[in-house]
Amino acid sequence: MSSTQGKPPENILIVGGGSAGWMCASVFLNTMGKAGSRITLIESPNIPSIGVGEGTTPLFKRFLNFVGISEEELIRHCKASYKLGIKFPGWTNSEEFPSYFHPFTSPGLTQFEDDFFSYCDRRRQRENLNTDPGDFFFNAALASLSKAPLGPPPCDAGKLEYAYHFDTALVADYLKQRCIDLGINYVSADVSEVVQNDQGDLSHVLTESGEKLTADFFVDCTGFRKLLIGKTLDEKILPYKPRLFNDSACVIRTAVSEDVEFPPYTESTALKCGWAWRIPIGSKISWGYVHSSDYTSKEDAEQELRSLIGEDAEGIDALYIKLETGRLAQHWKRNCVAIGLSQGFIEPLEATALALTQFSINRFATHFTRGGYSDAHRDFYNDIINEAFDRTIDYIQMHYKLNTREDSQYWIDCRENDNITDTMRAIINGWDSGGDFIEVLKEQVHRSSYAPYSWYCIMAGMGRFPENARQPTVRQTQHPYHELAIQHHDHYQYLQNVSAS
Numbered sequence: 001m002s003s004t005q006g007k008p009p010e011n012i013l014i015v016g017g018g019s020a021g022w023m024c025a026s027v028f029l030n031t032m033g034k035a036g037s038r039i040t041l042i043e044s045p046n047i048p049s050i051g052v053g054e055g056t057t058p059l060f061k062r063f064l065n066f067v068g069i070s071e072e073e074l075i076r077h078c079k080a081s082y083k084l085g086i087k088f089p090g091w092t093n094s095e096e097f098p099s100y101f102h103p104f105t106s107p108g109l110t111q112f113e114d115d116f117f118s119y120c121d122r123r124r125q126r127e128n129l130n131t132d133p134g135d136f137f138f139n140a141a142l143a144s145l146s147k148a149p150l151g152p153p154p155c156d157a158g159k160l161e162y163a164y165h166f167d168t169a170l171v172a173d174y175l176k177q178r179c180i181d182l183g184i185n186y187v188s189a190d191v192s193e194v195v196q197n198d199q200g201d202l203s204h205v206l207t208e209s210g211e212k213l214t215a216d217f218f219v220d221c222t223g224f225r226k227l228l229i230g231k232t233l234d235e236k237i238l239p240y241k242p243r244l245f246n247d248s249a250c251v252i253r254t255a256v257s258e259d260v261e262f263p264p265y266t267e268s269t270a271l272k273c274g275w276a277w278r279i280p281i282g283s284k285i286s287w288g289y290v291h292s293s294d295y296t297s298k299e300d301a302e303q304e305l306r307s308l309i310g311e312d313a314e315g316i317d318a319l320y321i322k323l324e325t326g327r328l329a330q331h332w333k334r335n336c337v338a339i340g341l342s343q344g345f346i347e348p349l350e351a352t353a354l355a356l357t358q359f360s361i362n363r364f365a366t367h368f369t370r371g372g373y374s375d376a377h378r379d380f381y382n383d384i385i386n387e388a389f390d391r392t393i394d395y396i397q398m399h400y401k402l403n404t405r406e407d408s409q410y411w412i413d414c415r416e417n418d419n420i421t422d423t424m425r426a427i428i429n430g431w432d433s434g435g436d437f438i439e440v441l442k443e444q445v446h447r448s449s450y451a452p453y454s455w456y457c458i459m460a461g462m463g464r465f466p467e468n469a470r471q472p473t474v475r476q477t478q479h480p481y482h483e484l485a486i487q488h489h490d491h492y493q494y495l496q497n498v499s500a501s
């Protein structure tokens, strides 16, 4: 029996102060902190946090609500902009499907979702119908007009699901200041040693200057370093590389000027050996080429990204990041839980890292506040988190599996990669068969983070229809949600107004 049997911990030590560390601290103060646990966070003044990762999912809105941060604060302090979904240009070689939009869908504004499903299903049977996901969802209408999810009545932001882009480093700084104000015990120092007791549990850490910090429970938020869970407790990463080939990113941030587009969505453009994000934040546009070093060199990748950006990238240095993709088998081991990049990383195509971080923090805090601190709770927690990672990777890998590009061996290999799960296989077969796709999804993805509409969007958006099922040449000229969408605030202008207020 390990030491996780027994009463909840009195002293919790979080090691690491990137976005994961400070999100964790914010939630813990609001939960275990209120229940009497003493929470300490130690971060290195010398080791920088990763500082990229600007896209979120709607879950982040719930995090803000839970810790009591307003959207205006996020815009002002963290240069946040709105994110209504993701646009995917260039993932097929077909002129008919040059790009598609994967929106967040808003309950209460889904009147045309059934039409979308039905048109897709009929087109799978070779009928001539419009199946562009962007033509059926409210968020897509807002995105196409570059509108914010807010506006004067009858606009109702409360009805909408949306997320944010922001500068992650600023988010970590902002959360840090709030946690310090709320009374967290904060230590700025390098951890030089992590010490175990005779049973193998963690007992304390030592700083460079010899200070000793003891705790009953430890949270590893040291990012890819995995100082506690990996280096000390020897928990290994199960790699995702056989399924997702990308292992590197090249990042450039350009300035925003008058004529630069500032849309309320992420653009994820397929390039020769990967894809590049374009994310508007504050006075910058963030660009990042996520690629596989097995197929392209650092220099070629940078050149390709620079060509995509154009002259705005001139004179700006690129940042290189090596990605370790995979997940731990046990995120909670002995008296330590890993949160954030230390627990695993799926490449950022659907911007899921902070969502998985948040999910892990919430589940963990729930166990503790309900006194669930036994081995059985730990095993249950590990199963749930592993499942969340594994269900997410299915959706990410589907983008690669469905691509139809022929311009590089990379894309051919991604498509031909048979290292896919039975779930993915069943979804592809279920769609291709022309049968009841909703039934297939009900069976396969009932616990997925991705709802049926997302699976329809990806299959339709990638143009996976029978050869002779052509899209109609006459398309609707106006989006069915145009009248409502047009009344919303202009995205860029709205952000400017909030920042100036």
Ligand SMILES: Cc1cc2nc3c(=O)[nH]c(=O)nc-3n(C[C@H](O)[C@H](O)[C@H](O)COP(=O)(O)OP(=O)(O)OC[C@H]3O[C@@H](n4cnc5c(N)ncnc54)[C@H](O)[C@@H]3O)c2cc1C
Pocket: 015, 016, 017, 018, 019, 020, 021, 042, 043, 044, 045, 046, 047, 048, 049, 050, 051, 052, 053, 054, 055, 056, 168, 189, 190, 191, 192, 221, 222, 223, 224, 225, 227, 249, 288, 321, 323, 339, 340, 341, 342, 348, 351, 352, 353, 354, 355, 357
């Ligand atoms: C290329 C790329 C793109 C990404 N895009 C997205 C995205 O669009 N959306 C999304 O949700 N996520 C994205 N992510 C993930 C996101 O950046 C991270 O999940 C998030 O920033 C959390 O990182 P972290 O806090 O776990 O680690 P880090 O930011 O690396 O923080 C580690 C912390 O540990 C501290 N530390 C390390 N060693 C020691 C030590 N010895 N002593 C004391 N302190 C120590 C450091 O000082 C730092 O404070 C992306 C990641 C990458 C690499």
